[in-house]
Amino acid sequence: MNNFNYTKAESIDQAVSAVATQSEGQFIAGGTNLIDLWKYDLTHPEMLVDLNGLSELKAISELPDGGLRLGALVSNNATAYHPLVQERYPLLSRTILAGATAQIRNSATNGGNLLQRTRCYYFYDAASPCNKRNPGSGCPAITGHNRLHAILGESEHCIAVYPSDMSVALAALEATVRVTGPEGAREIPIADFHRLPGAEPARDNTLGAGELITSIDLPSTGFADHHSYLKLRDRNSYAFALVSVATGLEIEGGRIRNARIALGGVAHKPWRVPAAEAILVDKAPTPEAFAEAADLLLAGATGYGHNDFKIELARRAIIRNGMMALDPSTQRPGAQPSL
Numbered sequence: 001m002n003n004f005n006y007t008k009a010e011s012i013d014q015a016v017s018a019v020a021t022q023s024e025g026q027f028i029a030g031g032t033n034l035i036d037l038w039k040y041d042l043t044h045p046e047m048l049v050d051l052n053g054l055s056e057l058k059a060i061s062e063l064p065d066g067g068l069r070l071g072a073l074v075s076n077n078a079t080a081y082h083p084l085v086q087e088r089y090p091l092l093s094r095t096i097l098a099g100a101t102a103q104i105r106n107s108a109t110n111g112g113n114l115l116q117r118t119r120c121y122y123f124y125d126a127a128s129p130c131n132k133r134n135p136g137s138g139c140p141a142i143t144g145h146n147r148l149h150a151i152l153g154e155s156e157h158c159i160a161v162y163p164s165d166m167s168v169a170l171a172a173l174e175a176t177v178r179v180t181g182p183e184g185a186r187e188i189p190i191a192d193f194h195r196l197p198g199a200e201p202a203r204d205n206t207l208g209a210g211e212l213i214t215s216i217d218l219p220s221t222g223f224a225d226h227h228s229y230l231k232l233r234d235r236n237s238y239a240f241a242l243v244s245v246a247t248g249l250e251i252e253g254g255r256i257r258n259a260r261i262a263l264g265g266v267a268h269k270p271w272r273v274p275a276a277e278a279i280l281v282d283k284a285p286t287p288e289a290f291a292e293a294a295d296l297l298l299a300g301a302t303g304y305g306h307n308d309f310k311i312e313l314a315r316r317a318i319i320r321n322g323m324m325a326l327d328p329s330t331q332r333p334g335a336q337p338s339l
């Protein structure tokens with residue numbers, strides 16, 4: 001029997017202080033990841049603070065600088081189908097709809113999506129050693145079954161990947177995560193929100209203890225004209241990415257003026273390399289140009305046996321997705337192009 005206390009927060013401050021005063025306090029939003037982790041005996045909250053009564057976190061609103069604020073409690077589906085997201089940030093809409101199932105996306109929230117944990121088999125098996133779950137116990141994935149695992153940014157302590165689709169688009173769009181905690185409010189650029197495992201793989205992100213995500217802010221540049229999300233996986237639905245690519249391009253006079261490329265399924269965080277984007281500027285959008293970018297994005301990529309295929313798969317996906325971004329109208333949600 002797991003005994004726990006439950007409270008439904010009536011304000012952001014109350015939610016923050018309820019979690020901050022309990023060593024094992026946790027927020028719950030849609031519960032689609034937290035409840036799974038609990039059932040697998042991987043987390044043991046003593047105090048569950050339900051965020052679902054916080055109406056101020058349930059809105060999508062325009063920002064004075066032309067950006068958009070996505071409330072942390074807005075569901076993934078409500079976000080993906082919001083008219084302003086579809087019109088101005090279709091890349092984000094596509095990445096969200098590439099994830100999970102309609103039922104799960106109706107419950108899953110934007111804040112919870114950012115904080116979902118890895119799908120590493122060893123992490124989910126409470127009987128296995130795992131440095132992410134039990135620091136110092138080892139990483140059996142390095143020499144074990146590692147088909148899903150990282151090829152970039154991994155460490156000798158952990159080769160797990162971060163599974164969110166939505167966050168790959170947020171990385172490409174350079175979103176900002178707004179949080180409130182016991183020390184007050186702050187903003188975290190998405191590039192600094194998730195972290196590489198290093199010697200502390202148990203920490204997925206840079207949130208402080210008791211910090212609550214209040215919103216995700218999108219800047220005005222949405223790459224609505226030229227974008228694509230390519231998610232490659234074992235099944236065409238209800239599966240996490242083996243490799244995914246979010247590409248946004250601004251094109252003028254047949255030349256790339258601005259490029260963003262973020263990879264999912266390959267590292268402990270969405271993977272971006274600024275030099276790979278800079279090399280595309282002033283070039284015509286050709287397979288050869290995207291191949292140069294791919295070489296920079298994948299520099300130093302390492303396979304661990306079962307996941308060796310990901311390196312070539314990612315290279316081809318970057319090139320293919322760059323070309324697909326030129327005409328988003330040709331893309332069907334969930335389409336699987338040949339590589």
Ligand SMILES: Cc1cc2nc3c(=O)[nH]c(=O)nc-3n(C[C@H](O)[C@H](O)[C@H](O)COP(=O)(O)OP(=O)(O)OC[C@H]3O[C@@H](n4cnc5c(N)ncnc54)[C@H](O)[C@@H]3O)c2cc1C
Pocket residue numbers: 026027028029030031032033034035036051072073076098099100101104107108109110111112113114115116163164165166211212213214238239240241
């Ligand atoms: C079968 C299945 C398939 C899936 N497939 C995909 C997929 O293909 N792609 C994909 O991207 N995702 C996928 N998911 C993951 C799903 O998107 C996440 O479980 C979901 O987004 C988590 O949101 P939630 O609101 O349910 O979070 P919860 O489960 O409620 O919480 C998750 C974590 O976030 C914390 N939290 C929640 N909200 C806040 C907040 N505002 N501030 C601070 N902390 C908070 C909780 O304390 C908890 O630690 C899948 C899930 C399932 C179950």
